[in-house]
Amino acid sequence: MNREFAAAFLNTTPESQELFRNHMHAAVEVLIRDFAAADQPYSGAAPQELAAAFRSRPVCPEQGTGMEELLAFVGEAVVKHAAVVNHPACVAHLHCPPLQASLLAETLLATLNQSMDSWDQSMSATMLEEEVIGWLCELFGYEKSGSDGVFTSGGTQSNFMGVLLARDHYAYSQWNWNVQQQGLPPQADRLRVLCSEAAHFTVKQSAALLGLGQQAVVTVPVDTLGRMRCDLLESTIERLRQEGNLPFALVATAGTTDFGSIDPLPELAALAREHGMWFHVDAAYGGALALSGKHAHLLEGISLADSITVDFHKLFYQPISCGAFLLRDSVNYRYLRLNADYLNPQEDDQNGVPNLVGKSIQTTRRFDALKLYMSLQHLGRERFAAMIDYTLELALSAAEQIRSHDTLELLAEPTLNAVVFRYVPATESETAWADELNHRIRDRLLESGTAVIARTKANGKACLKFTLLNPLTTKQDTAAILQHVVQIGAELEQHYGSEQHAREGVYS
Numbered sequence: 106m107n108r109e110f111a112a113a114f115l116n117t118t119p120e121s122q123e124l125f126r127n128h129m130h131a132a133v134e135v136l137i138r139d140f141a142a143a144d145q146p147y148s149g150a151a152p153q154e155l156a157a158a159f160r161s162r163p164v165c166p167e168q169g170t171g172m173e174e175l176l177a178f179v180g181e182a183v184v185k186h187a188a189v190v191n192h193p194a195c196v197a198h199l200h201c202p203p204l205q206a207s208l209l210a211e212t213l214l215a216t217l218n219q220s221m222d223s224w225d226q227s228m229s230a231t232m233l234e235e236e237v238i239g240w241l242c243e244l245f246g247y248e249k250s251g252s253d254g255v256f257t258s259g260g261t262q263s264n265f266m267g268v269l270l271a272r273d274h275y276a277y278s279q280w281n282w283n284v285q286q287q288g289l290p291p292q293a294d295r296l297r298v299l300c301s302e303a304a305h306f307t308v309k310q311s312a313a314l315l316g317l318g319q320q321a322v323v324t325v326p327v328d329t330l331g332r333m334r335c336d337l338l339e340s341t342i343e344r345l346r347q348e349g350n351l352p353f354a355l356v357a358t359a360g361t362t363d364f365g366s367i368d369p370l371p372e373l374a375a376l377a378r379e380h381g382m383w384f385h386v387d388a389a390y391g392g393a394l395a396l397s398g399k400h401a402h403l404l405e406g407i408s409l410a411d412s413i414t415v416d417f418h419k420l421f422y423q424p425i426s427c428g429a430f431l432l433r434d435s436v437n438y439r440y441l442r443l444n445a446d447y448l449n450p451q452e453d454d455q456n457g458v459p460n461l462v463g464k465s466i467q468t469t470r471r472f473d474a475l476k477l478y479m480s481l482q483h484l485g486r487e488r489f490a491a492m493i494d495y496t497l498e499l500a501l502s503a504a505e506q507i508r509s510h511d512t513l514e515l516l517a518e519p520t521l522n523a524v525v526f527r528y529v530p531a532t533e534s535e536t537a538w539a540d541e542l543n544h545r546i547r548d549r550l551l552e553s554g555t556a557v558i559a560r561t562k563a564n565g566k567a568c569l570k571f572t573l574l575n576p577l578t579t580k581q582d583t584a585a586i587l588q589h590v591v592q593i594g595a596e597l598e599q600h601y602g603s604e605q606h607a608r609e610g611v612y613s
């Protein structure tokens with residue numbers, strides 16, 4: 106071994122092992138002091154302040170910095186000003202506190218640095234990912250034999266894969282056209298994907314990236330609970346066909362980003378089958394309900410999907426990134442598979458050597474399966490389900506708290522654990538004023554570091570949002586944040602006095 110660089114890596118030398126032990130210990134101390142023990146979900150620092158700290162030192166100095174000094178700097182400049190996802194008042198996005206077991210696994214998998222593209226770079230890791238994927242397929246009601254899947258970077262990648270396979274399957278089955286070889290078929294500009302108007306934007310992004318254009322995505326209105334309307338779906342399919350278009354895929358959402366709404370999966374599955382469309386379910390958010398004895402029924406029909414998106418860095422409490430794409434019939438992976446002599450030569454396929462690269466649109470890929478595996482092993486299904494169930498109850502109680510304030514409006518009864526609401530000013534004749542007020546409330550909470558909550562738009566109006574993924578958040582926490590919202594709203598109203606003042610003061 107070249108001893109010159111030995112200390113820079115973990116290896117057989119006792120010195121490198123001792124350094125590793127000490128560095129890990131020091132990093133843990135920084136995380137506990139500057140992150141875990143934070144009494145606010147954000148320091149409140151402004152963007153310019155944070156940028157200035159990094160500008161004070163070169164990104165790549167000529168000579169290295171000692172680890173102690175480096176960790177002290179990173180603790181001050183990065184860790185202290187992170188969004189504290191573990192804090193009970195960090196309730197903005199689908200952004201979870203990671204489980205202890207998953208943090209341990211993240212350290213292990215980063216140290217092992219296995220690459221999931223070929224078996225000779227990830228022997229045991231490949232076999233474990235295959236095992237976890239098999240379990241996931243069964244969890245969502247797929248037949249274990251015949252189904253398959255892969256870990257992905259998250260919902261964006263999984264949705265992309267769903268639309269990609271749907272497109273290529275349609276071209277092959279309709280026209281014996283091989284998109285992989287021949288590119289887009291001549292009929293490509295008539296291909297259409299259907300989803301609800303509340304579906305994630307990545308459906309449109311996927312269509313655009315796949316050469317179909319965003320025009321290929323036709324959205325269907327939702328009902329008062331935010332679910333795709335089957336009657337309007339049917340009439341939309343009818344209209345598209347009459348216009349000469351080719352609806353080839355239906356994307357349902359099990360857990361929309363804002364309201365957590367779940368489309369009527371059995372009905373949509375039946376319509377997709379009747380019209381020869383690929384049925385993809387985006388369960389990035391709601392997929393975790395499959396673990397819950399109490400709520401799994403909300404996913405009824407998901408087993409009928411041709412493909413499924415599920416994210417683990419949302420309601421499965423995994424560190425980013427961690428998701429999966431599941432496929433009911435593994436034969437459909439043929440639209441993706443390519444053989445590279447250096448990675449997955451055809452002889453390997455014949456000899457049964459499992460190179461996972463053929464199932465993914467990534468080549469080098471992380472061993473994220475270990476995080477989910479260790480979390481499931483450590484916690485067990487019951488405990489996982491109890492946490493998920495708790496957060497759904499918490500959302501219902503937050504909705505109740507919102508209803509009890511005269512100046513707050515609840516936009517919809519929560520289905521999962523997202524709660525959308527708004528502050529309603531006394532003089533609401535001008536919507537722009539109410540919108541401005543809601544944005545300012547959210548900004549004030551962030552600037553003071555009191556709470557990190559989200560903003561969104563519903564029914565054309567600016568709204569506030571809690572995404573209550575964190576099982577550490579209590580009813581008292583949500584009540585306290587709502588009290589702040591009401592108070593800041595009242596102060597802003599009082600300060601600006603009237604809409605006239607508001608126009609002059611706020612909009613200038």
Ligand SMILES: Cc1ncc(COP(=O)(O)O)c(C=O)c1O
Nearest residue numbers: 199259260261305360362387389
């Ligand atoms: C319903 C839904 N699908 C897909 C995505 C994209 O997932 P990711 O951010 O993991 O790529 C999100 C993200 O919030 C989502 O809410």
